[in-house]
Amino acid sequence: MSDIKMVEAPEGVNGEGFFATSLNTVIGMARANSLWPLPFATSCCGIEFMATMGANYDLARFGSERMSFSPRQADILMVMGTIAKKMGPIIKNVYEQMAEPRWVIAVGACASSGGIFDSYSVLQGIDKIIPVDVYVPGCPPRPEQIIDGVMRIQDLVRAESLRRRNQPEYKQLLASYGIE
Amino acid sequence: MELTNEIVLKRLQDKFPDAIEGHNMAYDFMNVEFKAEMISEVLGFLKNDPELNFMYLTDLCGVHMPAQTGKEIGVVYHLHNLEENYRFRLKAWVPESNPEIASATPFWLAANWMERETYDFYGVRFIGHPNLKRILNVDHMEIFPMLKQYPLEDTTREDKEDRFFGR
Amino acid sequence: MKEQSIFGEDHIVPEEKNYNTLNLGPTHPSTHGVFQNILQMDGEIIMSSEATIGYIHRAFEKIAERRPLYQITPLTDRLNYCSAPINNIGFHMTVEKLINVEIPKKVDYMRVIVMELARIADHLVCNTVLGVDSGALTGFTYMFQERERIYDMYEQICGARLTTNIGRIGGFERDFTPKFREQLEDFLKGFPKRFEEFDSLLTRNRIFMDRVIGVGPISAEKAVNYSFAGPNLRAAGVDYDVRVMNPYCSYQDFDFMIPLGTNGDTYDRFMVRQFEIRESLKIIKAAYDNIPEGNHYADCPEFYLPKKEEVYTSMEALIWHFKIIMGEIDLPAGEVYHAVEGANGELGYYLISDGGRQPYRLHFRRPCFIYYQAYPEMIKGQMLSDAVMTLSSLNVIAGELDA
Numbered sequence: 001m002s003d004i005k006m007v008e009a010p011e012g013v014n015g016e017g018f019f020a021t022s023l024n025t026v027i028g029m030a031r032a033n034s035l036w037p038l039p040f041a042t043s044c045c046g047i048e049f050m051a052t053m054g055a056n057y058d059l060a061r062f063g064s065e066r067m068s069f070s071p072r073q074a075d076i077l078m079v080m081g082t083i084a085k086k087m088g089p090i091i092k093n094v095y096e097q098m099a100e101p102r103w104v105i106a107v108g109a110c111a112s113s114g115g116i117f118d119s120y121s122v123l124q125g126i127d128k129i130i131p132v133d134v135y136v137p138g139c140p141p142r143p144e145q146i147i148d149g150v151m152r153i154q155d156l157v158r159a160e161s162l163r164r165r166n167q168p169e170y171k172q173l174l175a176s177y178g179i180e
Numbered sequence: 181m182e183l184t185n186e187i188v189l190k191r192l193q194d195k196f197p198d199a200i201e202g203h204n205m206a207y208d209f210m211n212v213e214f215k216a217e218m219i220s221e222v223l224g225f226l227k228n229d230p231e232l233n234f235m236y237l238t239d240l241c242g243v244h245m246p247a248q249t250g251k252e253i254g255v256v257y258h259l260h261n262l263e264e265n266y267r268f269r270l271k272a273w274v275p276e277s278n279p280e281i282a283s284a285t286p287f288w289l290a291a292n293w294m295e296r297e298t299y300d301f302y303g304v305r306f307i308g309h310p311n312l313k314r315i316l317n318v319d320h321m322e323i324f325p326m327l328k329q330y331p332l333e334d335t336t337r338e339d340k341e342d343r344f345f346g347r
Numbered sequence: 348m349k350e351q352s353i354f355g356e357d358h359i360v361p362e363e364k365n366y367n368t369l370n371l372g373p374t375h376p377s378t379h380g381v382f383q384n385i386l387q388m389d390g391e392i393i394m395s396s397e398a399t400i401g402y403i404h405r406a407f408e409k410i411a412e413r414r415p416l417y418q419i420t421p422l423t424d425r426l427n428y429c430s431a432p433i434n435n436i437g438f439h440m441t442v443e444k445l446i447n448v449e450i451p452k453k454v455d456y457m458r459v460i461v462m463e464l465a466r467i468a469d470h471l472v473c474n475t476v477l478g479v480d481s482g483a484l485t486g487f488t489y490m491f492q493e494r495e496r497i498y499d500m501y502e503q504i505c506g507a508r509l510t511t512n513i514g515r516i517g518g519f520e521r522d523f524t525p526k527f528r529e530q531l532e533d534f535l536k537g538f539p540k541r542f543e544e545f546d547s548l549l550t551r552n553r554i555f556m557d558r559v560i561g562v563g564p565i566s567a568e569k570a571v572n573y574s575f576a577g578p579n580l581r582a583a584g585v586d587y588d589v590r591v592m593n594p595y596c597s598y599q600d601f602d603f604m605i606p607l608g609t610n611g612d613t614y615d616r617f618m619v620r621q622f623e624i625r626e627s628l629k630i631i632k633a634a635y636d637n638i639p640e641g642n643h644y645a646d647c648p649e650f651y652l653p654k655k656e657e658v659y660t661s662m663e664a665l666i667w668h669f670k671i672i673m674g675e676i677d678l679p680a681g682e683v684y685h686a687v688e689g690a691n692g693e694l695g696y697y698l699i700s701d702g703g704r705q706p707y708r709l710h711f712r713r714p715c716f717i718y719y720q721a722y723p724e725m726i727k728g729q730m731l732s733d734a735v736m737t738l739s740s741l742n743v744i745a746g747e748l749d750a
Contacts (some may be wrong), residue, residue, distance in 0.1 A: 026481050040374065042381050043746050044428040044510055051498075051508075054491035069376035077628035085317050087402045090373050114423065118345075120325055120334045121317060126491070140509050151679075158571060207444060207683045236587075237574050238686075239695055239712040256697070258684060258712075262473070262585070265592050269684065277372055290574030292721045300407075316401040325409060332409050 017110045024084035028158040031075070031101070034063040035150070035157065036121075038074035040091065042081030044110035048140040049080050051092070062150055071097040076153060082110035083123045095130045096179055103156065104132045105149050109139045131173055183232070183266040185210040191232060195225055209269045216255075216272040220282035220308075223270075226259060227287040234265075236260040238267065240284065240294035242302040244276075244327050252276040253302050257284070274304060283308040301326035366394055371734070373402050379476070379738065381744025382719070391730050392423075392548035396723045400748055403459040407750040412708040415674025416442060416650070416700070417517065419709065424510040426711060427747040429662035430460045430469035430690040431511045432501070439516045440595060441696040445683045446516075446647060453641035454518040455597035459634045461504065461513060462596075462687075463563060463627040468497045469690035470578075472618040473742040477617055478549055480739045481558050486545045493541060496534055503527040518644030535632055537733050539625075546621060563725045563737030567606075570611060573721040576692025576714045578619045583611030589688040596687075601630050605635055613740040620742075674704055691742055715747040 010029070012021030031056040037059075041049055052059050053067070071094045083091060095104070106126055109115035112135040114124030126132060133156055136149035164170055185205070192212060193200060199218035204211050211281045214222050238258040246252050251273035260267045274281050283306035284291035295306045296315040303324035306312055314321065323330055333340075371384040381402035387394045407426070411419050423434040436458050443450060473493055475487040498508040503524055505513045513522070523531075549555045565575075570583040580587055588605050590598040607620035608615025644651050648667050657664035670676055680702035686695040695712030718741065726734040 044425055046380075047428060048509055050472075051491060051494065055488050056492060056495045069374070082403055082405055084402055086372065086404065086405050090402070093375060117405045117410065118333055118340070119410055120330075120332065121404045121406050124334070124337060124339070131374075142508065206681060207682060211682075228689070235571055236474055238693070239684075239697065239698060239710070241712075242712040243699065243708050258695075258697070262587055262592075266461070267593075288574065289569075289572045290720065292716055293716065297716075314401075318401075320434040 024162055025158075027162060028160060030123045032063075032154040032157040035075045035103075036066055036068045036073065037064050037076045037150075038068055038071055038094070039093065040077060040079045040081075042079075042083065042087065043110070045080035045140045047109070048143060049107070049146065051077070052143040052146045057147060059147060059150065062147070064150065064156065071095075072099060074098055075102060076150075077102065077104045078107055079104065079111045079126050080107040082108075082115060082117060083126050084121050085123050086121070088123050088129050091126065092179070101157075101160070103134075103153050104130060105134045105136060105153060106132045107136045107146055107149060108141060109137055110150050111135075112137060115139060116131065129177065130179070131177060181292065183261060183264045185268070188232065188266070188268060191229075192222070194224075196222060206269070209267060211269045211271060213273070215259045216274045216281045219255075219270075219272045219284075223257070223284050223287050226268070232261070233263065234259040234261050236262050237288040237290050237294075240291055240298065242298040242326070244302060244303055246276075246328050248273070253279050253303050253304055255281055255298060255304060276303075279304045280307055282306070283311055303327070359539070364389065369731070380741065380743060380748065382745065382748060384722075384734075386731070388700065388731065393729055393731065393734060394407060396734075398598035398719065398722060399748070400719070402749070403745050404588060404749040408708075408710060411706055413705060415676075416678075416707055417671070418674070419650075419706070421510065421512050423711075424512055425746050426713065426750060427469070427689055427691060427694070427715070427744045428510060429472045429744060430465035431509065432465040432513045433687060433689050435511060435513045436462055436596075437685065437689070437694055438696055439686065441685040441698050442516050442650070442678075443565045443645070444685050445649075445700060446679060446700060448517060448647040448650075448652065450518070450596075450645045450647050451641045451643075452597060454643060454645065456634045456638045457519055457523065457643065458596050459598065460631050461501075463634075464497050466492050466690050467624050467627050469742070470624050472551075473546050473690075473740070474617060474620050475545075477559075477613075477736070477739050478555075479733055481555060483552075483555065486548050489541065489544050493538060495586060496530070496538075500527060500530050500534070500720055503530065503732070515644065515651050517647045518642070521651075522643045530602060531631075531635060535628065535635070539628060550586065550618070550621065556614065559617065559736055559740070561610070562613045562729065562733045563740065564610050564612040565721060565725055566611060569721070569724075573718060575718045575721070577689065578616055578623060578691070579611075579718055580692065581605060582608035582619045584609055587693075588687060589686050589693050593686065595685070601633050603630050610634070613736050616740045655743045677702060677704055678706070686712065689714060691747065692718070711750055713747045713750055715743050716750070719743055719748060 010021050010025045012019055039049055077095060106112045111126050114122050120138050134149050134152045137146055189203060200214050201215060203211040216290045226232050238260045241256050242258060243254040254271050255271045257266055257270040283295055295309055298304050299312055300316050366387040366389055369386045369388050371386055373381040374381045383399040384396050386396045407422050411422060420435050420438060423438045424431040426434045446450035471653050472492045475490045478486040501511050505511050565583055567584045569581050571585055584607055585693055586607055603626045604617045608619050652671055653664035653667055658668045678700040680700055682699040684695060684697045686693045697710040698706055699708040701707040726737055
C-alpha cells in the first residue's frame with residue numbers, strides 16, 4: 001500500500017479513453033494549480049515570504065514557481081506587510097492593472113487591519129481600498145500559514161463560476177471601491 | 181591630544197562666551213546648550229578646528245517640550261570625533277511660534293535628510309537647507325505630527341471607537 | 348558644436364539632449380522594500396536621480412511615546428527585521444543604562460551569542476539577494492536553509508522566528524535550553540563548510556566580479572561626511588565599529604578582526620560582509636565555550652518580569668508582575684543615548700524620560716536612513732543595472748529606512 005495521497009477526480013462521466021466533466025471544473029482545476037503570484041512585499045512579512053519561497057517550505061509546489069512582478073501577468077496579488085497611506089494609491093494602481101480573473105491575499109496583521117500600528121500614517125487594512133479574498137493573520141504568519149492562505153485561494157479558484165466576473169454583483173463590488 | 185569634557189567645554193566657552201546657555205552631564209554624555217542664532221558658527225568651529233575635529237555627525241533630531249514657553253522645540257545634535265573617540269551632545273531651543281535655525285548641511289552632508297525629518301515631524305525650518313520638504317509623511321499633510329498636541333491615531337477613521345480602546 | 352561621442356568622430360550628436368525620466372518605483376522586482384527613485388537617464392547612463400521614501404512610515408517614534416516599555420520592544424523588532432534580536436537587545440540595554448543596573452557577565456555572553464547569530468542572518472540575506480539580483484539564484488536557496496536553522500534557535504529562546512521580541516530588561520526569560528545548545532553546536536559544526544560552498548559560488552566567480560567591481564564606489568571622506576556606518580563604511584576603508592570603539596555587553600573580552608575594504612564599491616561591501624560572517628562565527632564559538640556561571644537575569648525587580656512559579660506563590664512577585672504588565676512602573680528622569688552595532692551600522696537609541704511611565708521621547712538613530720541619502724551620488728554616471736546592484740549591496744531595509 002503506497003502512502004502517496006491521490007486527489008479525487010472531479011465528478012464526471014468516465015469511459016474508455018475519455019472523461020467528461022463541466023467546463024467550470026476543468027478551468028477551475030487548471031487555474032488553481034497554476035497561479036502566478038505578484039509578491040507585493042513591503043516589510044517583515046516579505047521576509048517570511050522569502051522563506052516560504054525557499055527550499056524548506058517551497059511555495060513552488062502549488063504552481064507558483066514563476067513569480068510575476070508585472071501586474072499584467074499575475075493572477076494573485078499577495079500583499080505582505082504594512083501599507084501606509086502614502087502607498088495606498090500605488091497598490092490601487094497595481095490592482096487596477098491586473099487582468100481578470102484576479103484574487104487578493106492580505107498576508108499579515110498589518111495588511112488585514114493595520115496590525116499593531118494604530119497610527120496616523122498607516123492604512124488600517126487594505127480592504128479599505130481594494131477587495132480582498134483571503135486574510136492570513138499573524139505577525140508575521142509562519143510560512144505554513146501563508147501556504148494555508150494560498151490553499152484557501154486555490155479552493156476559491158476551483159469553485160469559482162466562469163461567469164462571476166461579468167455579473168452585476170461583482171461590478172457593484174468594484175464600484176464600491178471606486179474601481180472601474 | 182586626548183579630548184575630555186573639560187577641554188571641549190573650555191574651548192567652547194573661550195570661543196563663544198555668550199552663546200552657551202548651560203551644560204550638564206547626562207549619564208556618560210556631556211550636554212551643552214547653545215543659543216539657536218549662533219548655532220552655525222558653533223557647528224562650523226566644531227567641525228573645522230584641528231584639535232576638536234568633529235568629523236562625524238551621529239544624529240540630529242528634535243524634541244518638543246511644550247512646558248518651556250518661548251523655547252518649546254529643541255534640536256539635538258550628537259557629534260562624534262572618530263579619531264579621539266569622543267562624543268557629546270549639543271542642543272538648541274527654538275520657539276514654537278517661529279521655529280527657524282541655521283542648517284548644518286554646509287558642514288555634514290548627512291544632515292540633509294535628518295533635517296528634513298525634523299522639519300517633517302516638528303516644523304523646524306532650517307535656513308540654508310537645499311531641499312527642505314517632507315520626507316516621511318505624505319506631501320499634502322498640513323500638521324507636524326510629532327508635536328505633543330496631535331494624537332497618535334488617525335482622527336478620520338470610523339471603525340474603531342475610542343471607548344473600546346481606552347482613549 | 349559636435350560633441351565627443353563614444354561612436355566615433357563622424358557620429359553626429361544632436362545639440363540639445365533630452366533625458367529620459369525613468370521611475371524605479373516603489374514596487375521593486377526584487378523583494379527589497381519600498382522606496383522610489385526617479386532617474387534622469389541618458390540612454391542607459393544615469394545622469395541624476397531623486398529618492399523618495401516614506402512609503403512604509405509607521406510612526407514608531409510617536410507610538411513609542413504612548414506605550415510602556417515592554418510594548419516598545421515589539422516596535423524595535425520591526426526596525427531592521429532581518430536581525431531583530433540586535434534591535435531588541437539594544438533597546439533593553441538603553442533602558443538598563445537609564446535605570447543604572449549592573450548586568451551579570453553570563454547575560455552579556457548570552458546576548459553576544461544571540462546578536463552575532465542575528466548578524467549572520469542579516470548578512471546572509473544581503474549577500475544572497477545580491478547574488479539573486481545578478482542572476483545567481485542558487486546561493487539564495489542554499490543559504491536560506493541556514494537561516495531556517497537560525498530561526499529554529501530563536502524559537503528555542505523566545506518562541507518566534509522573525510520578529511523575536513527577545514529577552515527582558517535585565518536579561519533573558521530563561522537560560523539556554525539543552526535543545527538550544529544542541530542546535531547551536533550542530534550549527535557551529537556544519538555551517539562553516541556550507542558557507543564556504545556558497546562563498547565559492549560568488550567570490551572568485553569571473554562573471555560576478557566583472558559585474559560588481561567598480562560599481563557604486565564611495566570614498567572614505569565622503570562616507571564619513573555622509574555619516575555612513577557599518578559594513579558600508581568599512582568597505583570604504585574607515586575602521587569604525589561600535590563594538591570596538593565603545594564596547595558594550597562584554598565585547599572587549601572577544602578577539603575578532605574588523606574587515607576593511609579599499610574602494611567602497613559593491614564588491615568590497617560584499618566581501619566585508621562575507622568576512623564579518625566568519626568573524627561572527629568566531630565570536631559565537633568563543634562566547635559559547637566560555638559562558639560563565641551565574642544568573643540569566645539582573646537584579647532589577649521593577650523591570651524584570653518574575654518567574655511564573657514565584658508569581659503564583661509569593662506576594663511581592665505578584666505585585667511586581669501586576670505593575671510591570673499594566674505598565675505602572677515609573678522610569679527615572681534623564682536622557683540617555685546608547686548605540687549598538689547593528690547589521691547595518693550604528694543603531695542608536697536616544698531616550699528622554701521625564702519620570703513618567705512611558706518615554707517622553709524615543710528617537711531611533713537608523714543607519715539605513717542616513718546612508719541612503721548618498722545613493723543618488725553613488726549611482727551618478729553608472730548604468731541602470733549597476734544602480735540595482737548598488738542598491739542591493741547597501742542592504743537598505745525599508746523598516747529601518749522609514750520607521
